[in-house]
Amino acid sequence: MRHALVLLDTDFDGARLRAACARHGGRRLHYIALAPRPIDASHLPQEWRAQWPPCVPGLHRMVSRDGLVTLDVLIGELDACLAQLSARVNEVHLAWVPPATAMLARLMVDGARLHAVHLDEAQRAALQKNGFVFDESRLRAVFYARRGDSEARVAPERRAIVIGAGVAGAAACERLAARGWKVTLVERHAQPASEASGNLAGIFMPQLSKDDNIATRLVRAAYLYSLRHWQRLGGIGAAFDGAQCGVLQLARDGAHAQVQRQIAASGLYPPDFARWLEAPEATAMLGCPAPDGAWWFAQGGWARPSSLCAAMLDACGTLLTRRFASSVLRLERQDGEWLVRDAQGGLIAAASTVILAAGTGALQFEQAAGLPLDAVRGQVTHLAEGSLPVPPFVVCREAYMTPAHGGIVCVGASYDADADASVRASSQHENIHKSADILGVPPFDAPLAGRTGFRCVAPDRLPLAGAVPDPGMPGRCERLRDVPRWPGLFGLLGYASRGLIWAPLAAELLACQLEGEPLPLERQLAEALDPARFLLRERRRAS
The missing domain is CATH 3.50.50.60 (FAD/NAD(P)-binding domain)
Structure with a gap:
């Protein structure tokens, strides 16, 4: 399979994307765009609008219907984003010139082409110092790697x-x-x-944190990539069992709720990605008391692995x-x-x-x-539909509950440090107690039913x-x-x-x-x- 042409746009522009797609029609194109500000995607073709990510920091990968164009949009501060790119670039549209042009040169393949919107003499000199040779227009250049800097890649044998x-x-x-x-x-x-992976249901949702740490950023990237990837497979509930029904994540207590309010007040997460609900709205949605509020993840849900x-x-x-x-x-x-x-x-x-x-x-x-x-034991409890007043979306706090599917509500999962593969009563009681506590109902007995799996951690x-x-x-x-x-x-x-x-x-x-x-x-x-x-x-x- 022939490698794609990799093009970098240092400040996303929809017209440049459309022009690049038209110019390289029929060939594979990998278009990487830095996005320092929110983008209005309404003027883009439908295939991009349908995949467009919420305005949260990070790299967001989208793929055209025919698979020929990959679009990476990297949201965040320009210089920080450029420093975090891992790519070998054939062509760059320089709408913004980084203070450290060596960062740009690091990404270029030998013979890569540069097209600049505007350059002053100092910027041009900095680029020349890092291997760019300009033509008479003084806005176009070719990158020549220093001796020993170019990488010779051997094409892998595509067999695994x-x-x-x-x-x-x-x-x-x-x-x-x-x-x-x-x-x-x-x-x-x-x-x-x-x-x-044999569990009847697994839930999908993002993770939030006050400092937007590495784990949070990774979970966010995985969650958003998966949603787009599943669309390409044919869709949740169509290509495979599941529902993008939303996830309501309840705060554990008052102190936890206060931290969540601070996260919500930071403005990092737009409402279409994560919306904080105070107690009255969370209670109305859940249908029972939610005194400490909750996060609502409208794009979350469950799927059968x-x-x-x-x-x-x-x-x-x-x-x-x-x-x-x-x-x-x-x-x-x-x-x-x-x-x-x-x-x-x-x-x-x-x-x-x-x-x-x-x-x-x-x-x-x-x-x-x-x-x-390590292997960590997780037991999921299967309850007959009607055993709990479960809403039509996923609810979680110390445990999670899925909506009924095929007459079964999945509740769990335990987190145990032993190797017992059986379905045991003690783990079922724990799951039922946690779920009953979420919904404000007394714990109850149910026939022993469920499944035990071992997470790799x-x-x-x-x-x-x-x-x-x-x-x-x-x-x-x-x-x-x-x-x-x-x-x-x-x-x-x-x-x-x-x-x-x-x-x-x-x-x-x-x-x-x-x-x-x-x-x-x-x-x-x-x-x-x-x-x-x-x-x-x-x-x-x-x-």
Whole structure:
């Protein structure tokens, strides 16, 4: 598959986007636009308006219906946004000149073209100093990399093995197949989504914080990317089971509510993304007392992970080969390829790229045994419709409740540190007590019913998405790029309680890394997901 032309616009302009799409019609185009102020998207074509993000900071990726144009809009302060871009740019429209032009030069490929709206002599001199050679117009230039600075990329062999057929593995298959990769999916069970992804319902919603920290920004990026990605799959409730019915997240108590009011007063979150409700409005919506108020996430909701897995795998078409009921016991590296072998030593599959997406099951492989992942037990209770006065949207506080679907309300989930896979009465009582407390009804008894799954959790509760580190290779490490890696071995792990939304974005991130495409996240956020971050900290402490 031919690489896209990557174009950077330093101050988003709809007319420039339309012109670029027309000029490169029929070819793949990756258009990256910085957006320092709110954008009126009403004048853009419908395919962009339908995907347009709320005005919240971060990188927002959209894709045209035919898949030929990718539009990344990066909302925030211009210089900060430029510093966080991870891309190799072929062409730049310079509507704004960064104070440090080296930041711009860092992104350019050798021979990249520059088109400026206006340049003074000092700006032109700074650009020339960093490798830009201007023509007689003095507003157009070509970038020439310094000797040794240009990167020669070897096109990857588009053939991979994915181990694990939950939401992480299914998303990896879909994102790679969308780029023309042939993928072999290996799963020890006879069906996909047989572990934690087998729950009847998972909820999706953003996370808010007073300081808009890295975890909050990552969850926001994953949530918004997933909503757009699911549209392209065919839509929630159409391509897969679920409903974008909204999520009401109740404040825990008065002190928690006061922090939430401060977040709401910051103005960071527009109402179409997150709206704070004081007690009267929250009570009216819930239908019972909500004395401390609540957040309303209108775009949130619930989905059935197994049906989402099926939709993603179906989207792969003939590029996907399924090897189910196959227990992988070891990985061997031979002649530049990974060999995936079963319990008897038989060969299941071979490829130069392997992606571990089996949760804590990844730890059984020698190459990934050192990753700091834990299994956390989560029991979901299944209640018959009518057992609780559940509203037609998701409600959560210490527990969550989904609207009834197929006659069942899902309530949960427990958070336990044991390995008991049974459905037990104590966890059911805990779930019922928390949900009854939310709705202001007495706790009650119900037939023991539900499901137990095990979340895969990292110490910082963030996913691992990227190349797997090789701790057996000695050496001092100061930066992530210094950490030794297993060649061709990658992980999509540690999704904890947010697998529904982590899966699409983490898979897109890994696919972009493999293909050398612009990343769908700011550099700082991508680094926060690097599987080598724990080994780097360990070696820094030891040095």
